[in-house]
Amino acid sequence: MKISQEITVDHIARIEGKAGIEVDVSDEGVNAKLRVTEGPRFFETITKNKHWRDAVAIFPRICSFCSTPHKLTPIEAVEQALDVQPSEQTRLLRELLYLGNVIESHALHLYLLVIPDYLGYPDAFAVAEQQSSLVKDGIFLKDIGAEIQSSLGSRSIHPEAALVGGFGKLPGWNKMQAIRDMAEQGIATAERAVDFFTEYEYPSYVDSPRRHLSITCPDHYGVYGTEVMSSDDDSFHVEDYIYHLQEHVAPYSFAKRGSYKDEPFMVGALSRLVNNGDLLTGRARELMDQHSAFLTPDNPFANNFAQAVEMVSFLERIRDLIDEIGEPEQEQPAEPSRSSGEGVAVTEAPRGLLIYSIGIEDDRVVEADVITPTAMFLPMMEVDIGDMATGLWQNGCRDEQTIASKLEMVSRAYDPCISCSVHVTRL
Amino acid sequence: MQRPRHQALVVTLGSTLAGEDAAGYCVHEALRGMVDARLVYLGTDIFRFSNVYLGEPRVIVVDAVYAQELPAGEIIHFAGEEVFSEITDVATDAHMLGVGEGLKILEKVMSCFPEELHFVGVSCKQFGHGEMSPEVQRGVEQAAGLIRDILTAAPSEP
Numbered sequence: 001m002k003i004s005q006e007i008t009v010d011h012i013a014r015i016e017g018k019a020g021i022e023v024d025v026s027d028e029g030v031n032a033k034l035r036v037t038e039g040p041r042f043f044e045t046i047t048k049n050k051h052w053r054d055a056v057a058i059f060p061r062i063c064s065f066c067s068t069p070h071k072l073t074p075i076e077a078v079e080q081a082l083d084v085q086p087s088e089q090t091r092l093l094r095e096l097l098y099l100g101n102v103i104e105s106h107a108l109h110l111y112l113l114v115i116p117d118y119l120g121y122p123d124a125f126a127v128a129e130q131q132s133s134l135v136k137d138g139i140f141l142k143d144i145g146a147e148i149q150s151s152l153g154s155r156s157i158h159p160e161a162a163l164v165g166g167f168g169k170l171p172g173w174n175k176m177q178a179i180r181d182m183a184e185q186g187i188a189t190a191e192r193a194v195d196f197f198t199e200y201e202y203p204s205y206v207d208s209p210r211r212h213l214s215i216t217c218p219d220h221y222g223v224y225g226t227e228v229m230s231s232d233d234d235s236f237h238v239e240d241y242i243y244h245l246q247e248h249v250a251p252y253s254f255a256k257r258g259s260y261k262d263e264p265f266m267v268g269a270l271s272r273l274v275n276n277g278d279l280l281t282g283r284a285r286e287l288m289d290q291h292s293a294f295l296t297p298d299n300p301f302a303n304n305f306a307q308a309v310e311m312v313s314f315l316e317r318i319r320d321l322i323d324e325i326g327e328p329e330q331e332q333p334a335e336p337s338r339s340s341g342e343g344v345a346v347t348e349a350p351r352g353l354l355i356y357s358i359g360i361e362d363d364r365v366v367e368a369d370v371i372t373p374t375a376m377f378l379p380m381m382e383v384d385i386g387d388m389a390t391g392l393w394q395n396g397c398r399d400e401q402t403i404a405s406k407l408e409m410v411s412r413a414y415d416p417c418i419s420c421s422v423h424v425t426r427l
Numbered sequence: 428m429q430r431p432r433h434q435a436l437v438v439t440l441g442s443t444l445a446g447e448d449a450a451g452y453c454v455h456e457a458l459r460g461m462v463d464a465r466l467v468y469l470g471t472d473i474f475r476f477s478n479v480y481l482g483e484p485r486v487i488v489v490d491a492v493y494a495q496e497l498p499a500g501e502i503i504h505f506a507g508e509e510v511f512s513e514i515t516d517v518a519t520d521a522h523m524l525g526v527g528e529g530l531k532i533l534e535k536v537m538s539c540f541p542e543e544l545h546f547v548g549v550s551c552k553q554f555g556h557g558e559m560s561p562e563v564q565r566g567v568e569q570a571a572g573l574i575r576d577i578l579t580a581a582p583s584e585p
Contacts, residue, residue: 061444064442064471123528124528125528125531125532125535128535128536129535132535133536135532135535135536136536136537139532139533139536140477143474143475143477143478146472146478147478155470156469156470156472156475157470157471157472
């Protein structure tokens with residue numbers, strides 16, 4: 001007689017978007033499925049035949065949390081397609097804006113969604129009741145990111161001030177100084193997050209070798225680049241992504257699913273640190289050296305630690321960027337030098353690689369392809385969910401609630417953004 | 428914390444891209460220049476309240492609400508403890524961190540929290556895309572009127 005157990009989580013709580021888990025585990029093996037139930041929204045289709053200006057305003061609507069990466073990445077792709085040369089100030093301000101989004105996203109994820117798991121509380125409210133200073137830290141860090149996006153992007157979501165070629169209205173020095181002060185103060189706050197995540201051991205059931213993909217940072221640890229590198233020492237130019245990254249559709253999921261060299265892989269903060277950690281500087285470097293044992297490439301729970309280290313690193317970078325930019329000069333956005341072309345851009349969204357490929361003819365978008373980080377790592381996440389279920393089962397755990405909550409923890413460690421992942425499924 | 432210039436702050440919430448969820452923003456526009464209070468539109472993020480709050484003793488939070496039993500455009504008003512006891516939304520995912528849960532968390536973590544807190548909600552039915560129904564448009568006007576009344580009333584007893 002086969003003894004097996006079906007575990008179903010209809011809705012994974014405390015992630016961004018709607019997805020569920022189905023696991024059938026027995027002594028003979030495990031079958032794990034991550035069902036993405038959020039409906040597809042066809043952004044690549046609705047931007048077709050639109051003027052590129054309209055298209056870069058539409059793409060960020062893929063997701064409110066990730067609207068800044070979904071604004072700045074297509075801007076880069078359009079600029080390549082139309083040979084637009086933005087100023088150095090624009091590049092620095094874009095990086096600042098982008099890092100604001102990463103800080104806000106990491107803070108929300110770690111403090112409001114993940115930390116309740118670690119402390120054994122049902123939600124962030126329970127944490128706030130018992131350990132209010134923790135949640136206070138999280139809200140402060142999240143607010144730094146929101147403030148940067150409001151100031152540079154004109155609002156905290158769907159930043160309209162970021163334009164192809166430059167920026168709309170820029171903040172004055174007082175605002176920049178205020179952000180700098182917040183970032184400076186935030187560094188110590190983020191250090192406490194690193195300390196928090198070094199107090200816990202990772203569950204070993206999900207230890208398994210995997211490849212990590214990220215951009216190759218050209219000079220400093222950051223979010224912009226043109227090369228994609230793999231932890232197996234391979235790399236490719238982002239223009240060749242189509243030859244290296246495959247996408248598949250599963251009958252039980254509205255999201256596309258990525259593979260690299262025909263295998264699942266990981267992207268995100270952990271992958272960035274695995275591949276580019278040697279570029280960290282300052283306090284982030286010291287923390288990384290001090291806690292290097294927590295950067296375990298084979299365990300997805302290390303992603304939370306990596307996000308905490310990134311908050312320190314990016315807050316230091318924000319401070320330094322503002323010192324470098326000074327008071328921003330209001331510049332005229334650079335203009336395109338042609339009306340047709342193709343451009344491919346890759347950036348590091350909070351959850352990992354984000355690729356936009358855009359083809360333009362006579363100022364109209366004729367082709368668009370968007371690959372999001374969550375779509376890339378979903379198959380790896382499914383493997384880890386299966387491994388967790390197997391590990392618990394083999395160690396005698398039969399309690400459905402316990403297994404279900406551990407499976408949810410695995411998925412939350414990845415910080416999936418389901419809304420982003422369902423933008424493109426072609427049915 | 429800076430000293431507030433006003434005795435009251437009106438915080439409006441909602442997405443202008445999600446159908447009738449724009450009700451909070453529309454109330455904000457309806458009140459602009461019409462009331463002796465600071466007006467702040469926070470998009471969909473109640474947690475930003477902790478950063479924009481300057482210590483005003485009276486705070487009114489305005490948002491679209493969904494309640495099956497309420498007709499479109501109906502106004503609800505909770506004050507003081509009612510705000511915490513009557514708004515029982517619980518987040519099912521990060522996109523849905525609600526105003527009730529957010530305020531409960533903020534009350535626990537903010538070093539200074541308003542003495543007098545009101546919540547004004549406009550009952551909405553359609554949070555996807557499309558235009559606001561005439562009922563919700565009328566609800567927005569009524570909510571603006573109610574907020575003007577709250578702002579001119581004497582402060583409630585602590």
